Amino acid sequence: MTAPGLSRRQALRLLGGGALAAASATAGLTAAAGCAALPTNTPDPRLLPSDAPLPRPFATPLPRVATLEPVRTDATTDYYDLPLRVAEQEIIPGLRTPIWGYAGQFPGPTIEARSGRRIVVRQRNDLPVPAVTHLHGGRTPPASDGYPTDLLLPARGGFASHASHMTDERADVVRGVRRYEYPLDQRAATLWYHDHRMDFTGPAVWRGLAGFCVVRDDEEDALPLPRGDKDVPLLISDRSFAEDGTLLYPALDAEVREQPGVMKAYGGGVLGDVVLVNGAPWPELEVSRSRYRFRVLNASNARRYVLRLAPRSRDGAELGSDELRGEARIVQIGTDGGLLERPWPRTEIALASGERADVIIDFSAYPIGATVVLANVAGDGPAGQVMRFRVTGEEADDTAVPSRLSQVERLDPARARVTRDFRFESGEVHGHTGWRINGKPFDPARMDARPRLGATEIWRLTTDAAHPIHLHLAHFQVLSIDGERAEDPVAWKDTVDLGAVQTAEIAVRFGGYRGRYAFHCHNLEHEDMAMMANFEVI
Structure with missing residues (x-):
């Protein structure tokens, strides 16, 4: 799909010499942090000191994030406008900070949603760069999942992408405005949305492109938990x-x-x-x-x-x-x-x-x-x-925490017919040191797994350095860490935190939709430097 008045050929031309902005995640990367052999020389995250005096702790009231109101509703769907804008915000007392914000805010406004009730989010991009919005934790059709090459180009002004030796012919690039459609066929949960543009997720989120989406359902509403x-x-x-x-x-x-x-x-x-x-x-x-x-x-x-x-x-x-x-x-x-x-x-x-x-x-x-x-x-x-x-x-409190909260289905590992191994490690990426999965940098054209719709698989995830690993679409349950049964109670996850030189076994069920999705390290600098791969539900 392309925006009215913008053909796919024009979109390709806009992105530089007919090449879509869908390179390997570090095509053109010239100065990533270095490390040599695995695992001992992998670099740790590093502190970037502020030049501004640090504000006094506990001197600012906690802001209550605004709730996004729908622009209209019908029997099945709530419709929202969530533009992307450059704005200024007072973060450090007495100083004005330029941000990129959903609706011009950091954090972006919270979307309140109901399980099973569809929402449609219209976005206009008034930033100076392309954007891609991913609903993190959402069971979302691939066209609205925020695949990193599905760019929403700025509404005004041209944009030339960084040069690439690779293209992604499947990318859906539009200019100005895009509609994301979320069926929300999932249980109540705390989700969040953020920018997911390939190669530039780290700086975009750092500048402010993140916000909550809270999904509620009848099961949770029936519990005497705190609310309002x-x-x-x-x-x-x-x-x-x-x-x-x-x-x-x-x-x-x-x-x-x-x-x-x-x-x-x-x-x-x-x-x-x-x-x-x-x-x-x-x-x-x-x-x-x-x-x-x-x-x-x-x-x-x-x-x-x-x-x-x-x-x-x-x-x-x-x-x-x-x-x-x-x-x-x-x-x-x-x-x-x-x-x-x-x-x-x-x-x-x-x-x-x-x-x-x-x-x-x-x-x-x-x-x-x-x-x-x-x-x-x-x-x-x-x-x-x-x-x-x-x-x-003091205040009257009629809330409680019940001894039983929910019925959580346990995935049976014995039903898995496929086991896959993925290594998250540093290494050479296009002539420079970056981050790879199974020895390969991200390539939108390469499918690293093709699970069947509805199937349960076992994935073994092994790290060199610490990596929080996130799967789009597919929720999972952690079975073990380094061979030891997981400490957590049975729970659905979309991100698993692994320390250096660890292996997790997770049971993943690929329900929901067919199509192409990403999985990656959620250390955003690792992700931007190629630690991402694809699976396609068939």
Whole structure:
């Protein structure tokens, strides 16, 4: 499909010498970070220090992300407009930061959806570069999944892609406006949407192109869980800032138009020194002594978080167990693919890029006046804390966390007829060091697996460095890590976090739709430097 007035031949011409912007993910890449043999020399993510003074933690209220209202509805469908715009936003107090935002906002507005009710999202691209929107966690037909070469070109001005020795004749390139159609034939879950343009996902998400999509259903609505203003999405991301408030990012091409990739030192991933929640640095949320539900998303490019509660009294002293009333732990109730079968009390929650966790925190465990820091024990210095809760008063609370949350189908590995092995590793990519899957860089024309519709397969995923691995379309269950049965309760996932030199076995069911989809590392710098591959459901 092409936009009115733009033929496929014209689209090809617009993208430079008749070549569609669908190269191998590092065609033209000239300075990726280096590593030699596997696995010991693979580069780690690296901190990019801000030039701006770091803001004082807990001085900014937590922003409540706006909900996107439909422009119209009918018996089966809700219709939305979600333009992509350049805008400015005050992120660091007193400074204005240029962003790329859905509806001109960072994070983009939250889409509230119902399981089984179709939504149609119309996007106009008023950015200076192409864009592709992926609904992460969505069971989506291939035409609307956000395949990385299905570009939405800018509505105004020409655009020439970076030169390529490869083309993707299957890419669907349109100018100006595109409609994404999401059937949402899936259970309630916390999804998110973000840019997925090939070679440039990292800088595009860093500049602000990310937002929530919350899917609800009758099963979840029947539970006595917190709702309304006590059902709070938390989009966590780290960023770095120039002295004037501009976002810093070590792109080889500052305009992210022509040359993909980052400076050599950052080939393992980019870490910021300012932790944002819903677009605010280390914010604070005032809470009552009652239960809250938090939908926690790691939307950082490369940073991992290990989240733990650190309560303190009114005078700042650490609270001991004898001063707490009730259970002080985090209770996880859901993951990428929706509710768990049963609640899972935990002392900490680990999240890699792209992963989500739905959790309950019961603030009745803390006295009025206490503060509770959401700490990141995987981070050092400023990155060691994320936000703070301040307990301000009493409030009636008729919520509860049932001992049983949902009926979760268990995939039977014995029913799998195919087992596939995929190695995620560093190596040479078009004459430079990048990231590969099974020794090959991304190529849109190559199919790395052809599962049958409805089939269950076992995939073995092996890493050299740490890689969070994301599959489009297909949800899965983690069977084991390094041969040990997975710790997690039975749960549907779309992203699995693997550390260095690990192997996971996952059971994947390819339901939903036939067509071409991607799987990749969700460290966005790894993804942009070729760590992506294809499967085609047949």
